[in-house]
Amino acid sequence: MAKAKRTLKWQRDPEGMRLRILEAAKQEFSAHGLAGARVDRIAAKAGANKRMLYYHVGNKDELYLAVLEGAYDKIRSEERGLDLEHLDPPEAIRRLIEFTWNYFLRNPEFLSLLQTENLARAKHLKRSTKVKSMHSPFVEMIRTVVRRGVESGDFQVAVDPVQLYISIAGLCFFYLSNSATLSVIFGRDLLAKDAKDERLAHMAGLVLAALTGRSEELLKIVKAPKSRAAVAQTV
Amino acid sequence: MAKAKRTLKWQRDPEGMRLRILEAAKQEFSAHGLAGARVDRIAAKAGANKRMLYYHVGNKDELYLAVLEGAYDKIRSEERGLDLEHLDPPEAIRRLIEFTWNYFLRNPEFLSLLQTENLARAKHLKRSTKVKSMHSPFVEMIRTVVRRGVESGDFQVAVDPVQLYISIAGLCFFYLSNSATLSVIFGRDLLAKDAKDERLAHMAGLVLAALTGRSEELLKIVKAPKSRAAVAQTV
DNA sequence: ACAGTATTTATCCAACGGGTTAATTTCTCC
DNA sequence: GGAGAAATTAACCCGTTGGATAAATACTGT
Known part of the structure; x- marks a missing residue:
């Protein structure tokens, strides 16, 4: 509340991040297919660092499966x-x-x-x-x-x-x-x-x-x- | 005919080679998509050197289009x-x-x-x-x-x-x-x-x-x- | 305030992959 | 039988890419 809102280098928001990653991944996988998808582009689109993908979801394949399951x-x-x-x-x-x-x-x-x-x-x-x-x-x-x-x-x-x-x-x-x-x-x-x-x-x-x-x-x-x-x- | 059939390092057959390349490329592209296809695998499957693809057809994209046109x-x-x-x-x-x-x-x-x-x-x-x-x-x-x-x-x-x-x-x-x-x-x-x-x-x-x-x-x-x-x- | 943990960043790297260069072998035609 | 063209090979180049490491930053409970 009263806590000073000094400019942070980044905000914490694990849930939001995960959602943004999955949404970005959906875009990327559907636009380029599995092999054509680029992990860096997903990270960029999600406004995240590449490492976040691995931290929150997993490697490229797990990310893809998560997207697929979400779609179904x-x-x-x-x-x-x-x-x-x-x-x-x-x-x-x-x-x-x-x-x-x-x-x-x-x-x-x-x-x-x-x-x-x-x-x-x-x-x-x-x-x-x-x-x-x-x-x-x-x-x-x-x-x-x-x-x-x-x-x-x-x-x-x-x-x-x-x-x-x-x-x-x-x-x-x-x-x-x-x-x-x-x-x-x-x-x-x-x-x-x-x-x-x-x-x-x-x-x-x-x-x-x-x-x-x-x-x-x-x-x-x-x-x-x-x-x-x-x-x-x-x- | 009578020409001595001494063991050659390779046979010449431009037409056959082109066909083998296109057939191999068709297999590869249909099995893995465009981005997933591997130029090296196509070459190997065609029993050819990678350089031959570029010599006979063109780069990956041209190869792909040639396959597509052939299919239609x-x-x-x-x-x-x-x-x-x-x-x-x-x-x-x-x-x-x-x-x-x-x-x-x-x-x-x-x-x-x-x-x-x-x-x-x-x-x-x-x-x-x-x-x-x-x-x-x-x-x-x-x-x-x-x-x-x-x-x-x-x-x-x-x-x-x-x-x-x-x-x-x-x-x-x-x-x-x-x-x-x-x-x-x-x-x-x-x-x-x-x-x-x-x-x-x-x-x-x-x-x-x-x-x-x-x-x-x-x-x-x-x-x-x-x-x-x-x-x-x-x- | 401090320790411990969760989240995020910056940077690196080894493998891969498409494409190129240059040399080698076969063919053709004179 | 030799010169030049066509076909083929081997080796290399270099940007990309998935993934990893380690350090920095924010949060939580005490």
């Missing part, structure tokens, strides 16, 4: 916040797709980290008992929604929830994580607002059309208040 | 070999999915290279006029097939061929390129024969159900002569 922890936690109970089945599936899409959009580092880890054939993830125990609630959510949909007559078939989960993730993931190369190949910016709206509409339409048997879903615009995205071209 | 060249060439003209539309789409799936399965390095390049936000690909001009024939093939399908009544809607192309690629790509992390998370081997069969069936079913409006497609087994893959679970 975050998405699982947000996933649990999605309540589909009170929605009718088609709307529930739509929400699920929208959530996945928006989460990936809002957290591009998560996509990069996944790519990096898969490039390493999940070598690090395998060592993480923590992540192994963090099951996505989505599989069970999908199972429930699909069951309700079949019972209500909205859905025609009881599709395997794991397959559907992977499909939804895949439709979103591929477009976003590969948007750079795809944009080059198609010669247009796939991350432009219109392109993203069009994509979301297509994905929701595809899945819902398959489940409901009403192909018209494929032509509907999901949520495009003003943008007149061309979802389907004229034949 | 190869898939485009195989894609062109797919003839869908004489097939009825649903079967044509099925073939398209099967081809994509099998190509990715047979060429895992292609998936890795794509991941690596996207991690680099297509920095290298953008410099390649070569790749930019190599358009996939699939988009036009899909456009034609969809048009035929709508005309014949097989398909209910004229979906955008670009979106469908990305969706098919995405369904296959995500499962395979992320099989490592997904396998850890689900606690089972997604690359096991049964799992792969089940996945192919699901993907084809999903897309065809959406296009035809016949959701039962989602339950069909595509090509599972003996494997009794459970495509859908009981409700």
Whole structure:
């Protein structure tokens, strides 16, 4: 309180430091991959000395794993916040797709980290008992929604929830994580607002059309208040 | 011919050497990414001296781009070999999915290279006029097939061929390129024969159900002569 | 105020890694 | 059979990088 606040060479803040290190590491690993990441850059970005990384977290590999676990922890936690109970089945599936899409959009580092880890054939993830125990609630959510949909007559078939989960993730993931190369190949910016709206509409339409048997879903615009995205071209 | 075949310290074979270098580089880059790849390892794997890489191809970046261009060249060439003209539309789409799936399965390095390049936000690909001009024939093939399908009544809607192309690629790509992390998370081997069969069936079913409006497609087994893959679970 | 501990800094280093230089060997063509 | 070009090798260069050491600084309890 009254203690003189004389200018210190540095402030002590172990928790804050640890968080800043992990955040900086997330940036660095997602931007450059594991091998491309530079420990010095992480330190600099965290406003810390390089030695701090080793003091607070561990060596490069442990740092990377900590970042990865944090990323999984975050998405699982947000996933649990999605309540589909009170929605009718088609709307529930739509929400699920929208959530996945928006989460990936809002957290591009998560996509990069996944790519990096898969490039390493999940070598690090395998060592993480923590992540192994963090099951996505989505599989069970999908199972429930699909069951309700079949019972209500909205859905025609009881599709395997794991397959559907992977499909939804895949439709979103591929477009976003590969948007750079795809944009080059198609010669247009796939991350432009219109392109993203069009994509979301297509994905929701595809899945819902398959489940409901009403192909018209494929032509509907999901949520495009003003943008007149061309979802389907004229034949 | 009659020339004495005295033991030489090395043989001359510029073309073969170049190919061996590119093949070794493909292995290395796909296994370790760009930053993780080691020039020395590439040289060793190619049975060459490190200096040869620079002599025949260029520095690490040029080597990487050459590999990437080669990979695109190869898939485009195989894609062109797919003839869908004489097939009825649903079967044509099925073939398209099967081809994509099998190509990715047979060429895992292609998936890795794509991941690596996207991690680099297509920095290298953008410099390649070569790749930019190599358009996939699939988009036009899909456009034609969809048009035929709508005309014949097989398909209910004229979906955008670009979106469908990305969706098919995405369904296959995500499962395979992320099989490592997904396998850890689900606690089972997604690359096991049964799992792969089940996945192919699901993907084809999903897309065809959406296009035809016949959701039962989602339950069909595509090509599972003996494997009794459970495509859908009981409700 | 003092001792002991937790946190942070400054500096160093051995290994590594991409790239280069220069010499050596094979080929080709006259 | 020899000159010049092409292909290949061996050895080295030098900035970078992950990690380590040791000292300095702040905090805590007594």
